[in-house]
Amino acid sequence: xxxxxxxxxxxxxxxxxxxxxxxxxxxxxxxxxxxxxxxxxxxxxxxxxxxxxxxxxxxxxxxxxxxxxxxxxxxxxxxxxxxxxxxxxxxxxxxxxxxxxxxxxxxxxx
Numbered sequence: 001x002x003x004x005x006x007x008x009x010x011x012x013x014x015x016x017x018x019x020x021x022x023x024x025x026x027x028x029x030x031x032x033x034x035x036x037x038x039x040x041x042x043x044x045x046x047x048x049x050x051x052x053x054x055x056x057x058x059x060x061x062x063x064x065x066x067x068x069x070x071x072x073x074x075x076x077x078x079x080x081x082x083x084x085x086x087x088x089x090x091x092x093x094x095x096x097x098x099x100x101x102x103x104x105x106x107x108x109x110x
Contacts, residue, residue, distance in 0.1 A: 001048065001074045002026055002039060008081045009037075029055065035091060036061060037084065047071040052087040066090035 005028060006015050016029040020038065029036040040049040052066040067090075072083045 001041065001045070001080070002028060004077055004080055005037060005039070005084060008077070008084050027061075029061075031055060035088075037087060038064070041074060046074055048074045050083055050087060052091055054091065 002017060006012060009015075009028075009030065011028070011030050014030060014032055016031065018027045018029060019025065020027060020040070022040075024040060024042050026039045026041075027036050028039070034055040035052060036055060037050060037052045040051075041047075049071050050068050051064045053061060053064045055061060066087045068083055068086060073079045
């Protein structure tokens with residue numbers, strides 16, 4: 001699924017993949033555009049939570065600032081594409097950092 005998101009975003013050869021606090025979590029970092037997408041997938045890996053944030057000027061991860069309203073079907077490329085587009089749109093709209101989501105999904109800011 002991470003590969004699908006990388007493909008949907010056109011991030012081939014431009015993405016770092018980092019582990020989260022749990023084995024079920026990944027963070028895809030796109031340094032060129034200074035943002036990241038966090039993936040929280042649990043067995044049987046059919047639905048995932050996605051959230052996103054910015055990479056700060058010092059290279060650390062800013063707080064989660066884009067959260068979807070619910071889980072996404074991990075087996076549907078079109079739904080994943082819409083979810084990624086929605087996250088990107090939400091990042092463009094100024095909103096307060098979501099510390100609750102950052103803590104809930106275990107994605108540290110640094």
